[in-house]
Amino acid sequence: MPATLREVAERAGVSVRTVSNVVNDFPQVAPETRARVQRALDELGYQPNAVARTLRRGRSGLIALVLPELDVPYFAELTRAVIEQAAAAGYTVVVDQTDGDPVRERELVMRGNRAAMFDGLIFNPLALGGADLRDRPSSTPVVLLGERVVQGGLDHIMIDNVGAAEVATRHLVELGRRRIAAIGDQSDESRRTGRLRTEGYQAALNAAGLEPLPELIRPTTYFHRADGAAAMADLLALPDPPDAVFCYNDLLALGALRTILSHGLRVPEDIALVGFDDIEDGRYSTPSLTTISPNKTQIAQHAVELLLRRLDGDTSPPAELPADYELIVRESTTGKH
Amino acid sequence: MPATLREVAERAGVSVRTVSNVVNDFPQVAPETRARVQRALDELGYQPNAVARTLRRGRSGLIALVLPELDVPYFAELTRAVIEQAAAAGYTVVVDQTDGDPVRERELVMRGNRAAMFDGLIFNPLALGGADLRDRPSSTPVVLLGERVVQGGLDHIMIDNVGAAEVATRHLVELGRRRIAAIGDQSDESRRTGRLRTEGYQAALNAAGLEPLPELIRPTTYFHRADGAAAMADLLALPDPPDAVFCYNDLLALGALRTILSHGLRVPEDIALVGFDDIEDGRYSTPSLTTISPNKTQIAQHAVELLLRRLDGDTSPPAELPADYELIVRESTTGKH
DNA sequence: CGCGGGGCTTGCAACGTTGCAAGTGGTGCT
DNA sequence: AGCACCACTTGCAACGTTGCAAGCCCCGCG
Numbered sequence: 176m177p178a179t180l181r182e183v184a185e186r187a188g189v190s191v192r193t194v195s196n197v198v199n200d201f202p203q204v205a206p207e208t209r210a211r212v213q214r215a216l217d218e219l220g221y222q223p224n225a226v227a228r229t230l231r232r233g234r235s236g237l238i239a240l241v242l243p244e245l246d247v248p249y250f251a252e253l254t255r256a257v258i259e260q261a262a263a264a265g266y267t268v269v270v271d272q273t274d275g276d277p278v279r280e281r282e283l284v285m286r287g288n289r290a291a292m293f294d295g296l297i298f299n300p301l302a303l304g305g306a307d308l309r310d311r312p313s314s315t316p317v318v319l320l321g322e323r324v325v326q327g328g329l330d331h332i333m334i335d336n337v338g339a340a341e342v343a344t345r346h347l348v349e350l351g352r353r354r355i356a357a358i359g360d361q362s363d364e365s366r367r368t369g370r371l372r373t374e375g376y377q378a379a380l381n382a383a384g385l386e387p388l389p390e391l392i393r394p395t396t397y398f399h400r401a402d403g404a405a406a407m408a409d410l411l412a413l414p415d416p417p418d419a420v421f422c423y424n425d426l427l428a429l430g431a432l433r434t435i436l437s438h439g440l441r442v443p444e445d446i447a448l449v450g451f452d453d454i455e456d457g458r459y460s461t462p463s464l465t466t467i468s469p470n471k472t473q474i475a476q477h478a479v480e481l482l483l484r485r486l487d488g489d490t491s492p493p494a495e496l497p498a499d500y501e502l503i504v505r506e507s508t509t510g511k512h
Numbered sequence: 513m514p515a516t517l518r519e520v521a522e523r524a525g526v527s528v529r530t531v532s533n534v535v536n537d538f539p540q541v542a543p544e545t546r547a548r549v550q551r552a553l554d555e556l557g558y559q560p561n562a563v564a565r566t567l568r569r570g571r572s573g574l575i576a577l578v579l580p581e582l583d584v585p586y587f588a589e590l591t592r593a594v595i596e597q598a599a600a601a602g603y604t605v606v607v608d609q610t611d612g613d614p615v616r617e618r619e620l621v622m623r624g625n626r627a628a629m630f631d632g633l634i635f636n637p638l639a640l641g642g643a644d645l646r647d648r649p650s651s652t653p654v655v656l657l658g659e660r661v662v663q664g665g666l667d668h669i670m671i672d673n674v675g676a677a678e679v680a681t682r683h684l685v686e687l688g689r690r691r692i693a694a695i696g697d698q699s700d701e702s703r704r705t706g707r708l709r710t711e712g713y714q715a716a717l718n719a720a721g722l723e724p725l726p727e728l729i730r731p732t733t734y735f736h737r738a739d740g741a742a743a744m745a746d747l748l749a750l751p752d753p754p755d756a757v758f759c760y761n762d763l764l765a766l767g768a769l770r771t772i773l774s775h776g777l778r779v780p781e782d783i784a785l786v787g788f789d790d791i792e793d794g795r796y797s798t799p800s801l802t803t804i805s806p807n808k809t810q811i812a813q814h815a816v817e818l819l820l821r822r823l824d825g826d827t828s829p830p831a832e833l834p835a836d837y838e839l840i841v842r843e844s845t846t847g848k849h
Numbered sequence: 850c851g852c853g854g855g856g857c858t859t860g861c862a863a864c865g866t867t868g869c870a871a872g873t874g875g876t877g878c879t
Numbered sequence: 880a881g882c883a884c885c886a887c888t889t890g891c892a893a894c895g896t897t898g899c900a901a902g903c904c905c906c907g908c909g
Contacts (some may be wrong), residue, residue, distance in 0.1 A: 177651065179865060190889050195867060205887060226572070226629050227865035230563045230894050235629070245591050245607070246792070251583035258609055269584070269606035270666040272595055292572070292629055293562050314514065400796040429796055436798040437848070455583070456793055459737045459766055511774070527859050532897060542857060564895035567864050833882060859902070860906085872889065
């Protein structure tokens with residue numbers, strides 16, 4: 176139903192090629208011709224066919240952002256940042272959600288530019304590791320986010336998880352807390368985030384001369400509110416409950432907070448709480464959440480820049496870019512102010 | 513770099529067409545030929561070119577979900593539901609975010625299937641109204657979500673906002689509250705949600721013999737936590753503050769909750785709170801949030817079904833499908849249990 | 850031995866666009 | 880008058896795929 180170049184050409188009495196020249200603003204078109212063609216374009220409501228254009232040009236102007244879960248605020252907020260960065264460069268971002276399903280992740284990433292119509296991929300894997308990604312048949316550029324992959328031979332952006340976890344834990348130590356628990360450890364080989372943060376947590380305890388106690392390190396399957404709530408209930412059931420908890424993300428912390436408050440305990444007086452991610456929810460909870468804030472804008476910016484450079488043909492060796500983070504102190508550790 | 517049908521054909525010593533037949537599992541291929549071609553396919557790691565395929569077939573298998581904001585939990589949760597429904601039908605969903613910017617909305621929706629490469633659109637407009645959408649040049653099917661559009665001549669799914677708001681307000685009335693405020697009214701002609709919910713709110717008050725007081729109806733620019741927090745601060749500054757608040761979405765309610773608690777007041781003892789959307793955050797706040805829960809799965813299901821029917825050539829008149837909702841009573845109105 | 854038919858394979862064209870290089874007609878210069 | 884050149888326009892081919900219909904070969908039957 177929509178008009179094609181040929182139909183416009185017939186109406187304007189010129190060749191298809193000339194219409195194309197007008198559409199693409201080529202300079203070498205006589206003003207009069209241009210006007211006539213433009214009129215025909217308008218009358219027919221011509222819109223270029225993006226699929227044909229992409230086939231011909233080899234570029235779609237689309238980059239895909241592949242994330243485990245969109246209803247996790249951290250990813251939703253990151254998405255906004257990526258969209259903004261990409262828009263500035265004239266690219267449109269489409270988002271896809273994998274649920275951390277290895278099958279879906281593989282599908283999306285391995286197929287690459289042929290099966291999909293994206294010029295590049297920004298991918299935060301949950302299930303897929305370095306080995307899986309090493310020999311992609313596709314040549315679509317990919318930038319990885321997150322901790323999952325170590326040496327996949329792909330561009331990669333991550334924050335220093337060990338360092339950040341250490342900062343968070345040290346903050347609790349400096350407040351005088353001694354029984355500091357951790358929620359979010361993951362024994363699962365494929366989930367690296369939890370292990371790295373546990374490492375930082377333990378390092379901080381050791382540096383303070385505190386001994387990491389196994390019963391205070393609670394593993395969780397996911398990083399959702401429900402997991403935090405359940406883990407916190409376990410901690411409260413201990414004979415000697417903790418006086419502080421470092422949660423490996425803000426959702427865990429919010430779940431834990433809910434459990435603590437519903438047990439009639441106070442935060443931070445009885446138990447201090449630190450989260451990770453700095454999602455908006457944590458700024459509006461009561462008490463508001465002390466947290467590690469990864470620089471999401473910077474992550475997005477690096478990711479898009481790196482990807483666009485690859486699209487421009489840059490073949491330098493894969494980069495491993497660190498992103499900044501900072502500790503944001505709020506009520507859940509220092510109380511009202 | 514990736515292999516094409518022709519390269520595979522040369523390697524296998526058959527025609528391009530035969531390779532295509534194998535790739536598409538056509539029955540009329542001799543087993544031996546099929547095996548030989550398959551080997552060549554595997555050796556070259558062939559992946560069909562989705563762009564070429566789409567151009568030829570006229571279908572991409574992609575539907576776009578166009579939303580105002582992804583970092584608003586309601587939309588993130590809705591997205592999950594849409595993705596699930598579409599996946600069941602073999603479609604892939606890509607998500608795009610407009611920020612409610614009329615320019616971006618128009619771009620995405622008016623251009624339709626030519627500028628983009630999507631078979632259909634599920635669109636929740638914020639800025640664009642019926643008039644804007646009526647004469648789209650494109651023939652891509654569109655299903656609208658939300659309250660914004662009334663008679664755009666397009667398929668449309670929404671819940672009964674007036675009725676839902678009435679139910680929420682009546683719940684507060686039945687708890688014995690008398691000074692019931694509302695947060696989220698919008699005078700802006702283009703934002704219809706707020707006006708509809710105010711209508712239901714007033715209807716419930718009238719039915720209970722209570723007079724709606726202008727100073728208890730607080731408009732907000734957006735539906736974010738910050739707006740709720742600010743509006744609640746205004747309400748608390750009144751000489752005679754409310755004893756209950758109906759917030760037009762859960763984020764507003766969470767912002768309001770934060771303000772109430774930080775003023776040393778209790779929920780629900782001093783002020784009862786009802787939200788709208790039933791986002792996960794509200795289940796884990798303290799107190800948990802009483803809210804109107806729109807059936808998101810049903811909305812997604814209707815949207816995808818309707819869209820797919822249009823893609824199959826259904827030309828029946830535009831449908832206006834209602835979606836269910838229910839009041840979920842939690843602690844913010846009835847206290848701990 | 851010739852012919853019809855079935856199983857399998859193929860060539861051609863087209864989806865709508867753009868790169869390339871050639872083509873057209875007119876103008877100005879010698 | 881002839882030629883070169885310029886401004887502008889055009890045809891051809893190709894991106895990689897698939898629908899269509901024709902083609903090939905071999906088998907079995909008369």
